[in-house]
Amino acid sequence: MEKISVKVCTGTTCFVMGGANLQELHDIIPKKYGDKVELTASNCLGLCSINWEYSKAPYVKVNEEVVSEATAEKVIEEIDRQLAKQ
Amino acid sequence: MNNLGQAIHIKKEILVRIIKAFLSDDFEHQARLIPYDMRPKGMEVPYRCCVYKERAIIKDRTIAGLGFPIEEDDERVSLSDYAKQALERTQISEKNLTVLQAACKGCATNRIYVTDLCQGCVARPCQTTCKFGAISIVNGRSVIDDTKCKKCQMCVNACPYKAIVKISVPCEDSCPVGAIKKDETGFASIDYDKCINCGRCTAACPFGAVHERSQIIDILKAIKSDKKVIAMIAPSIIGQFPGNIYQLKTAIINSGFDDVYEVAQGADVTANTEAKEFIERMEEGQNFMTTSCCAGYNQLIKKHLSEIKPFVSDTKTPLYYTAEIVKKEHSNAVTVFVSPCVAKRAEGYENPNVDYVMSYEELGALFVAKKIQITELEESKYIVESSKQGRNFGYSGGVAESVKKSLKDEDSVKPCIINGLNKDSIKQLKKYAASGVCEGCNLVEVMCCEGGCIGGNATLNNQKTAKKLIDNFTQNSEDIKKVE
Numbered sequence: 137m138e139k140i141s142v143k144v145c146t147g148t149t150c151f152v153m154g155g156a157n158l159q160e161l162h163d164i165i166p167k168k169y170g171d172k173v174e175l176t177a178s179n180c181l182g183l184c185s186i187n188w189e190y191s192k193a194p195y196v197k198v199n200e201e202v203v204s205e206a207t208a209e210k211v212i213e214e215i216d217r218q219l220a221k222q
Numbered sequence: 223m224n225n226l227g228q229a230i231h232i233k234k235e236i237l238v239r240i241i242k243a244f245l246s247d248d249f250e251h252q253a254r255l256i257p258y259d260m261r262p263k264g265m266e267v268p269y270r271c272c273v274y275k276e277r278a279i280i281k282d283r284t285i286a287g288l289g290f291p292i293e294e295d296d297e298r299v300s301l302s303d304y305a306k307q308a309l310e311r312t313q314i315s316e317k318n319l320t321v322l323q324a325a326c327k328g329c330a331t332n333r334i335y336v337t338d339l340c341q342g343c344v345a346r347p348c349q350t351t352c353k354f355g356a357i358s359i360v361n362g363r364s365v366i367d368d369t370k371c372k373k374c375q376m377c378v379n380a381c382p383y384k385a386i387v388k389i390s391v392p393c394e395d396s397c398p399v400g401a402i403k404k405d406e407t408g409f410a411s412i413d414y415d416k417c418i419n420c421g422r423c424t425a426a427c428p429f430g431a432v433h434e435r436s437q438i439i440d441i442l443k444a445i446k447s448d449k450k451v452i453a454m455i456a457p458s459i460i461g462q463f464p465g466n467i468y469q470l471k472t473a474i475i476n477s478g479f480d481d482v483y484e485v486a487q488g489a490d491v492t493a494n495t496e497a498k499e500f501i502e503r504m505e506e507g508q509n510f511m512t513t514s515c516c517a518g519y520n521q522l523i524k525k526h527l528s529e530i531k532p533f534v535s536d537t538k539t540p541l542y543y544t545a546e547i548v549k550k551e552h553s554n555a556v557t558v559f560v561s562p563c564v565a566k567r568a569e570g571y572e573n574p575n576v577d578y579v580m581s582y583e584e585l586g587a588l589f590v591a592k593k594i595q596i597t598e599l600e601e602s603k604y605i606v607e608s609s610k611q612g613r614n615f616g617y618s619g620g621v622a623e624s625v626k627k628s629l630k631d632e633d634s635v636k637p638c639i640i641n642g643l644n645k646d647s648i649k650q651l652k653k654y655a656a657s658g659v660c661e662g663c664n665l666v667e668v669m670c671c672e673g674g675c676i677g678g679n680a681t682l683n684n685q686k687t688a689k690k691l692i693d694n695f696t697q698n699s700e701d702i703k704k705v706e
Contacts, residue, residue, distance in 0.1 A: 146464045148473075148596050153234060154461070154585030158681035180595055191235055191260070205231075 140173045140218055144196040147180030150153065155194030155206075161208055165215075173215055228268075229430030229585075233283060235260065237438065237587035243305070244442050247590065252290070253305035257281045276571060282322045286433035291320040293411070295428045301368065308439040313579070318419055321402075323409040323468040325431035326695060331404050333393040334371055336364045339385035348377035348386060396426035398643045400528055418521035420670050421564035421642065421679030434564050434680070437578045438588070441558055444578070445478040450555040452575075453479045457486040457608075457676035458562045458616025461691030462582050462682045463589075468601030473594050474560075474585070475602065481552075484557070486608030488544030489515075489615040489624065490702055496537040497628035497705045500635070500665060508533070510638075510660040511519055512651075513621050515539045516645050517565035518670025522643060530655035533666075541566065545575035560585050562616070562678030565670060580681030610699035617689050618642075618674035622667040628705050638663035641673030 142165065144150075144158050165175045183202060184194040192204035198214040234258065240696075243252035257277035261267075270276050282292045284301055288308045336348075342362035349357045349364065356370035357377060364386070366377075378386045393402045393410050401416035402423050410431065421627075439462040444451045451453040453474050455467070463470055468488035493517055503511050514520065514535040523530060541559055549556050558578045559570050570576035589596065611624035622637035629635060638660055640647050652666070654660045676688040683691075 147596060148464060148586070148589045148594055151464045152583075152682060153231060156687070160684070166661045179597060185454055 137192055137222055138171070139171070139182055140169075142175045142210075142215065143171055143181065143215065144175070144206075145179075145181040145183065145195045146177045146195075149180070149184040149216075153193035154160075154207075156194065158194060158206060158211070161211060164208060164212070166179040168212070169215065169219075172219070178214035190220060229428065231432060232260075232280070233433070234583055234587055234590075236283050236287050236393060237584055238279065238590045239436060240284065240436075241588055241591035242443065245437060249309070250302035250305040253284065253617075254300055254302040255513075256284050256301065258645055265612055271413055278525050279322065279324060283430075283433060286320050286322070287436050287438070289314070289435050289437060290393075291315075291317065291435065292322050292433065293320060305439075309443065311440070311498065313436050313442060314571070315435060316568075316571055317414055318564050318571075319412055319417070319424065320433050320435050321410050321412060322429075322431045323411070323434060324402065325427075325429040325541055326409045327409075328429055329391060329404070329410075329427075330389050331408060332373070332394055333368060333389050334366055334373055334375065334386060335389050338387050339383050340364050340381075341383055341385070343383075347380040347382065350604060351376045351380040378508055380568035392426040393423040393432060396422040398422065398645060398648060399522070402432070407473065416525060417566045418518050418525060418670070419563075419565040419641075420518040420521075424564065425679045433574050434567070434581065436586050437567075438580060438581075438585060441578050443579055444556040444558075448678060450480045450552055451478070451558060452548050452552060452555045453482045453558050453560055454485050454541065454548060455482060455560045456562055456566070456616065457484070457489055457540070457613050457620075458678065458681070458688070458692075458694050459560060459582065460563075460613065460616070460690040461676075463586070463596055465596040465599065466601070466695065469599045470597050471598045471602040471604065473589060473597040476594055476599070477588050479558070480555070482602075482604070483548055484604050484606075484608045484613070485540045485544045485545055486612035486615065487540075487547065487604075488542065489605045489607050489612035491535055491538045491543040492615075493609075493611055493621070493628050496535050496627045499535050500625060500628070503632070509658055510664045510666055511535050512654075512666040513625075515615070515621055516668055517569040518563065518612035518643060518668050519668040521565060521568055522648070522670070527651060527655065530651055533655060533658075538568065540574065540612070540682045541569060542573060545573060549575045562675045562681045563671065564679055568640065582682050583680045585652060586682055609614065609702035610696045611702040613696045613699055614692060616675040617685075617692060618672075618677075619667065620674060621669075624702060625665060629703050630704055635665050636663045637665045637667055640666060640668040641674070642677070643668070661703050674676075689705060 194206045196203045196206040239256045242496045257280040288304045340363045356367045401413045404410045412525045455510045474482045556577045570579040614620035618641045626632050626635040673685040
């Protein structure tokens, strides 16, 4: 089974627009998924410079899937969806 | 920090757009376009009845972002005119908050309401428990006469079906001093004679109706002028932005400021001064002393709790000492305090050494507008490194600890922490003032916001993470120096 990669954008835009709160994922994810999910904090993913700009920040990438206006709940939902597919 | 999701997101987005408009070639025109850019023709209408209403509300929010009161808008003045007036003004207002009353429409007035869950039971505990005769039975169901109801909620608690509810008005419920009220027309308004600027209502309203009147345009104007502009960052800023506070200094300088001072530097002065004052007062036989650094608490003392004044420390706030140092070192500089809360706007207004106040949200919006990536920047050191205790001022318990650590006899301090002003804690303070005694303690630390400054209305991070990040950072800072 491949590890699911979760990249939380810590670019300034994502952080300011609500991404600061996503730091709680560092507590939640290891507890809930053990080593099935690899969580990394990433420098600006560049998503805020494309069409939606900052209006949809913060962004998180779960494998190749982009979660916009991300909350911890939305990220976990996406992880569960991808785990179910495996 | 508030958890209002989209409401706060919209406010921040508007700030970013206002700043981008200011930085563009045509501020007035770009400001006028903000509602149309955020709600373009053909877009799905996210919240209200139609795109026109959405734009009208965004226009109102933009008025606050430009620093004007929404209540006084007569709808005939365009955003380009407001932008022009913002450029021309030379004074900021004493009133820091403004209510977008159009948003109050969606919110019912504060009352006790019998829901459809009422079973029309035989026992009728609601009717028997009501002391005011406000409940009658109509068609087998309980009905409340609003003219008699005193909102005591006895019936709410008495109903075994939980059929009676209190309809809350979040802004009213959140206000510790009863300064915001929905009037008979259903619109909320603020009584500035009572308001202590704590900012709870801004964070509590789910419609995001209460706005801070931003000074961002005034600050950008100062930056654009040839004056030196110096930022003074509150201790609680650690953990509110990505990267560390040395990278943050570089980011603030890259966004146009000339220099950055940590207000923790002033916090060290506050802690030492307060420690000396503490010894003096205890020697004079006073039973307890309260801290005096929280702007919300100071407003409370002034407007509602003058009886506690003899027990309040005369020591000035960290911002006071920092601003004094900055103005001494750079006499012609414009000083900008970067703040976690709206209460500090009131303090800044009263202190001639503080020219402007900007919130963490506004500083964040400035970084977003200028595309500044903090984590990729080099570090810049501060001329004066602050102590661990000075840097810990921003969370509940930190101030009392700093006084304790300033003293050789640390155990002489027996702290009591008022962690957030609300109706109960205000009552408690009144009791201390009346009796002159605070049982088992001699130093009362008062923080207006729960959690301290990290719980301020304009913070960007949640408290738990913010506190952890502060502790991680300050464990490597030096201890505060002891007073003689």
